[in-house]
Amino acid sequence: MTPLLEQFLSEARDFLQGIGEKLMQLEDAPDDAELMTALFRMVHTLKGNSGLFDFPEMTRVLHAGEDLMDAVRHEQVEYSQDLADRLLDAMDFVGMLCDEVETKGGIGAHHAADSARLAQSLRRLIASVDSAAAVVAVVATALPNELTKTGIVVFEGTLPPLADIPESIRMDAYRQACGGVDLHWLDYTPTADCFFQGDDPFFQARGTPGFLWGSITVRQPWPALDELDAYRCVLEFHLLTTAPREQLDEYYRYVPDQVLMIPVTPLFLALPQGDPNGGPKAYENFVDEALELLKANQLEDLVLVASNLIEVSSLELWLSSALRWLLLVMELEPENRDAFAKIIDSLRRLSSPKWTELLPTVSEGNLPPEPEPRLFQHSLTPEEAAVMSTMLDVQREILSLPIQANWQLGRVKAVAATLSSCLMASGDVAALAGLEAATAMALDEADSIPLLVWLDQFQLTRQSVTEESPANQVDVGVPVQPVMQETPLDIPPDATRASDGEAGAKFGRRAEDAIVGPKSLKVDQVKIDRLMNLIGEMVVSKNALPYLAGRAENVFGVRDLSREIKAQYMVINRIAEEMQDAIMQVRMMPVSFVFQRFPRLVRDISRKLGKEVNLVLIGEDTEADKNVIESLGDPLMHIVRNSLDHGFEQPEVRRAIGKPAAGTLTISASQESDRVIIEILDDGKGIDPDRVKRKAYENGLLDEATLERISDQDAINLIFAAGLSTVDVISDLSGRGVGMDVVRTAVEKVNGVISLDSEIGKGTRIRLSLPLSMAVTHVMLIESAGQTFGIPMDSVLETVRVPCANISSIKQSLVTVLRGNIVPLKSINTLLAIVAPPQANPDHELAVLVVRRGNEAVGLLVDDFRETVDIILKPMTGVLADIPVYAGSALMGDGSVLMVLNIKELLL
């Protein structure tokens, strides 16, 4: 994927998101003109961007959307729910296309139908205003696709005809013509009201006998939509056919006045095209050699040389194209040596061979429109010359505009700069002096007339010169020496003065200026991750310094050095921590990133379910690490869906029990120390613990004894159990259930905790507690059998030392009693298959690390506790990744590797 495409996709996503948001905001404030304009601009820009690529399906829909929004903006169409729905649909479609472009690199052709349908549905909304225009727009957008399928290419504007035909078709035509068929170029210009005379020009053109190639152009630029008359034909058809003249005359006998038939001399088709690639200079050697061979009549050698050169050249080159023609002409017209020379010679200038010179007899006023360069300056290509003509016309138009007192001078200067640039570009240095004089006069008088006069005169001379002798230089105005050391385009001295400071200050204090938008930078996440990893290693390796200080003191006995190392460590430590914090900040994102999709989701789902739900979002700017925020998306979506589906009652039910008809769903985010708390609160019917119990019992999740004992809260928590999430169980349950175990797993995966409380009839509250960042893990070090392990602090409940006497065994399992609760004990050595008994300390106490397993506490027997540390946890890789009891490894300050245990897996 090219960077341009990547940029487009990333920007497109931003726009789609923005469009969705603006549409939602519009629902609350349909009369907000500013919002409407912002919305229009987004659709407009997105359409413009998509036009840079060949994504007609996308552009078509966006264009329709843009036109619709424009109509809404100008109050021609009223904003409505329906309209918003359709626009949202259209944007979803565009988003889907973006995804496809990203994954597959392009858009499948099968989307064309959907695209047309969506565009049509959008346009139908404008149709009430101008149905005719809408029809035309659809035809205009649908037409090209239809045509390309049939091998006809559609062009807008006029183009020199023969060169437009693809080379392969021209070669084919040339071959056929050499084989004896007639070639004709047809210009078919149906009358504007041909549709009312029963003509079908497209059908007529396509059915032309001997049809080889065709193109369609428009006679004048398409007028604006509201001025367009769909029932007038403005098209022109251009065809190349192999049919004999009589047959063509017969075929077009009803419209002879609309058809111009031009016999095409086969050689005229030999127009090399392609990438100049360093030519013509680079080709000089070949040209000389080829002409020599031709002169010496060594035609076979010439063929050989040309074939060899073709083999080593890329197909798209101008050179290759010329050589192909050379070989073809040599093959089919072996006697026509002048033609060979023409083609070879064309490589010198990289302009098409001038066949008219070769065949003067053909020009009986019936010549095909020849791409003969109408140059008046040898340094400009025909296209450039044409553009320059237009440019001069435009400058005349600008000069003729009514005077704008304020910026008239600037405008005149800009026109003068433009004109003088044109002169420079066309090598017309002699005319510069006249222009300068006229400019000076115009600026003096603060009037554009002197420049207009000059321009008139210049264009007049230019035309006449073009007509009489293409080689002449144009000479206008005061003749001076054409030595132009200082080009008038250089910045005049007074300009430099204005540009430093003084003028800058003028703009530096504008009111609009004060509001500088947030300067942001898009950075690839990989780069941030790399920074993160580096700072992680830095944090860890700085920990080697205290270790070194200790060695300096204890092993080598240099206390002073030890102290200095420690002092330096403090400095490095502070910087490293700040750096880590700064990098973490980069990764922080507001939860609004996840929240922003809910207004739409809640609106769509509740409407579908026939429920009325108001969504309240609180604390959207609470921030957390990108990974945490991203992992939050799916569980939240699940919870909200469940809540809408099962939590809220239908409006009539709510009214009957005295609740407001519209329910309220509150999603709030807040930060509590180093955790983000997300609460989803609904005022629906709540969860009935008795029904959960019954269902759990029916599903075999509870035995009868537990069923009796279990508390309501515990019963409700059962909905997080895996077995309770099959679909038909759920819809019966008065509330949640669908995939709640999935939600729990997702939350726990990022070290989050989920809890739920509910009251029948009042509603349900789900609380997610997530770490602010997952980058740094807080672990406690423990020792066992001489090894050190890390245990994530999230799962550690407490550390206690239990006298050996207080440990008893029940059915071969060890247990102890802590504050009246029985806590099962497991030896970590046993769990890790290390053959060593737990070591008691001199006071005959065993170290017990109490950890959480689900909702119960389990004591791990270890040899000793050590400090807690912050580490960067690296997941296990390679073959080690298959050992689930380890959550990962981390590098310690002394260079050793710490294995961090996964308590959940360990206790399984």
Added chain:
Amino acid sequence: MKRILIIDDAATVRMYHRQILETAGYKVDEAVNGIEALEKSLQHPFGLYVVDINMPKLDGYGFLRELRLQDIYQAPAIMVSTEAKPDDQRQAFAAGANIYLVKPVKPEQLLIHVKLLLGEALE
């Protein structure tokens, strides 16, 4: 070497134009709206402006009007827009544009205009 300033709020369009121009060997700078463009042009005037119309803060018309008010080198400006209506063109010219092109601008087309507007004589 004259520099060209691309003024457009759409990053994709800026990148598109930049690629075309840089590939052809021109020096290019960018601005995301009229204000930024003005600041940049006042610091160091450009040889050519490629200006979008619809932009936040200060649009293309506004930028050109302000630019033409300044006592600096008045470089030619190409206005680039998705609209092809004669009205828009007239407005652009009145504001101080010298050429009006309709988006998307084909690379060859843009380069021809740039070449002419920067006054580069061949050889």
